Amino acid sequence: xxxxxxxxxxxxxxxxxxxxxxxxxxxxxxxxxxxxxxxxxxxxxxxxxxxxxxxxxxxxxxxxxxxxxxxxxxxxxxxxxxxxxxxxxxxxxxxxxxxxxxxxxxxxxxxxxxxxxxxxxxxxxxxxxxxxxxxxxxxxx
Numbered sequence: 001x002x003x004x005x006x007x008x009x010x011x012x013x014x015x016x017x018x019x020x021x022x023x024x025x026x027x028x029x030x031x032x033x034x035x036x037x038x039x040x041x042x043x044x045x046x047x048x049x050x051x052x053x054x055x056x057x058x059x060x061x062x063x064x065x066x067x068x069x070x071x072x073x074x075x076x077x078x079x080x081x082x083x084x085x086x087x088x089x090x091x092x093x094x095x096x097x098x099x100x101x102x103x104x105x106x107x108x109x110x111x112x113x114x115x116x117x118x119x120x121x122x123x124x125x126x127x128x129x130x131x132x133x134x135x136x137x138x139x140x141x
Contacts, residue, residue: 009088011090022104036083070125
């Protein structure tokens with residue numbers, strides 16, 4: 001089974017919204033996800049995360065901490081995956097479609113209420129993202 005490694009960025013603004021991207025190939029139905037992508041050779045998971053945020057959104061991010069690691073497999077594709085999720089903060093930049101693969105169609109901040117009904121690229125992430133938002137908001141109060 002082939003192994004695939006990647007990183008994903010969880011970035012929340014002051015309104016409790018997560019930074020999300022609408023993605024998909026031209027012929028595909030477009031779906032939402034947090035900025036994420038595959039790790040390149042000789043790249044750390046942290047470097048991958050920062051690069052993916054920059055490529056997909058135009059923002060430069062700093063890693064705050066690693067949140068979780070998701071492992072699994074797509075048996076029908078014979079691929080096992082390991083994705084490292086990082087909490088990040090935006091430090092500069094502006095919303096910009098900069099994706100070299102031309103797979104990003106929109107960049108937006110999404111609330112928990114919106115995430116509940118969005119068509120997600122990785123539906124298994126929905127509960128994790130909603131729980132993260134809830135915990136972060138409770139911590140602020």
